[in-house]
Amino acid sequence: MFESLTEKLTGALRSLRGTGALTEANMADALKEVRAALLSADVHFTVARDFIARVQAACVGQAVLKSVSPGQQVVKIINDELVKLLGEGTTELAAKRPLKVLMVGLHGSGKTTSTAKLGKLLKKKGARPFVVGCDIYRPAAIDQLEILAKQEELGFYSDRVTKDVPALGTTGLATALAQNADVILFDTAGRLQIDTDLIEEVKKLKAAVTPDEIILVADGALGQEAVNVAKAFHDALGLTGLILTKLDGDTRGGAALSIKSVTGVPIKFIGVGEKTADFEPFYPERLASRILG
């Protein structure tokens, strides 16, 4: 994951990792390289600029240049700032049961797959997940969800006839509760772009099922576009978390590094492949140290 970014950052920090003396000039050079590495990973321009400013301020505040091992201290400061960028604090779903989770996102983002992946993960942790297929416009999406639900032994409900999404949601919820489910995941309809109809429909579903979590599934390979999508969904719906998908392959990392600080919404899970097992809770500390190599 993010191999190119890691390679560039490792290169930028190589001169700092030694224990020798460090001058203001070579520290500034290293930070310039760090900034370039972030920008080439498609990190949002202001996010990269503010990141470097915070690292510089922390270096001055902690009198790094006068310390015993200045280089290592700078690397530590960069690590800490990366963790802040990726999102401090809890990235877990609310512990409340029953837990109602609305899964939203654009078409093709990996929403249906992620709904099944999340169900599988929760089931492994002892929950009784249930998925409700609310994408009435794409029978294939409902079929896909049903197949995945069967495969992962998750409860499932949908209605391929109705045109009333809130009613579908309410009936799905009642069915789930009657079957003793304790986490109910609603897979909503996606569109190619954010449009008012889509948002209005999700708002009505939200009012009908009163979710505890509204999770946006965003395609991490889209870089800054994913950040813009997240911002628009958050403004309209009030998101409680994000799932960034497709972080496998050659994704550069810009979305993962910018999305929390631009939107204020924490990444809770990441998708790292097409299989239902290719899904992980998001740990900022782990990713920060992985990125720093």
Ligand code: GDP
């Ligand atoms: P939806 O339209 O948002 O419901 O998207 P789907 O769940 O149907 O996924 C769209 C495509 O992305 C499918 O081919 C999935 O297998 C693929 N996909 C979903 N998540 C990931 C991921 O984390 N990594 C990769 N490589 N592919 C993914």
